[in-house]
Amino acid sequence: MNKSWLTLPVLALLLCASGAQAKEWKELRFGTNPSYPPFESSTADGGVQGFGVDLGNAICAELKLTCVWVSNDFDGLIPALKAGKFDAIQSSMTVTEARKKQIDFSDRLYSGPTAIVTRKDSALEPTAESLKGKTLGFMQGTIQESYARAKLASGGVKLRAYQNQDQVYADLVYGRLDASIQDKLQAQMSFLESPQGADFKNSEGISDPLIPSDIALGIRKDNEELKSMLNGAIKALHEKGIYAQIQRKYFGDLDLYNN
Known part of the structure; x- marks a missing residue:
């Protein structure tokens, strides 16, 4: 049997997902609040753009899925995620202990004071x-x-x-x-x-445990399949130099990942 068509994302789905779940992963829906340039903002035609959006689109491309962006007020992102309005949050969301009680997070995307x-x-x-x-x-x-x-x-x-x-x-x-x-x-x-x-x-950056700096993708709890897919894609973006290209586009020589 020729297994060359089994890309990593497809193989992961076959191994981890039920038939119903596997059919679901034709697209990846990201919830975002597009009022936070240069990370996430609205375009004139009602779309979204920015560093975080480009990262999200690159993750979808790596997973060979169609990216769908759903705009939402920031304070409603976690409730909407838990209600199934979208699959993950990509909206400059910092990882905090309080949020981790409600949702899970991917590996770190970048950091910001x-x-x-x-x-x-x-x-x-x-x-x-x-x-x-x-x-x-x-x-x-x-x-x-x-x-x-x-x-x-x-x-x-x-x-x-x-x-x-x-x-x-x-x-x-x-x-x-x-x-x-x-x-x-x-x-x-x-x-x-x-x-x-x-x-x-x-001002100078504020140092306090209540304002950590790590930013990641928000995911519903117990969705290990999606978490594994996203973390694999994030790792691939770094290994292929795609992350660095996107970062350079927006921030020049600034390194948001290793700062």
Whole structure:
């Protein structure tokens, strides 16, 4: 028997999946919140683009599956995943202990520190003492929200949650916020390099156990088949140099994986 047609993804399905499951893997549905450039953002025609999207599409190509992108509010991604609206989350989601109680994660995709953004003429620092009495904005459902509520609210910092990151930056520009808290690189490469961000700056990265930096794909618990497929594809992207090519496209010489 000629087994050359048994690619790794197909073989994995034959070995691990039932007949019903095997028929299901013609496509891979990723849930994402496309308001976080350069990682995930919307295109003019209603599609999605960005570093995370390119990685997701490369994973689908490696698995020889059709990639389908489903836009969703960030704070609703985990409930929607658990409800079966999509197969995995690819939306700059940090791996945390709280999230691991609800869902599983793939191997690490990349890492990114958290920082606050303030006006350049501001002396505000990312501490409760410095931000006391000030208003801090963040995208709801993020680790930055969890950190702000746990470490900053009790110190007198006023907190304001938003459905997406674009709304956070808009209120920062209009003066409704004194600072915003988000992934440092996301702020640098989207907002701070745009005309509206010309008068703003990033703080130093925040080091705290509540804001870990590892980003991965979210998967429903006990889905070892899909987890194995995704981890195999991620490994292949590194071995074939595809990951490095995508990273260079967006970040030049920056290394988000080995930083």
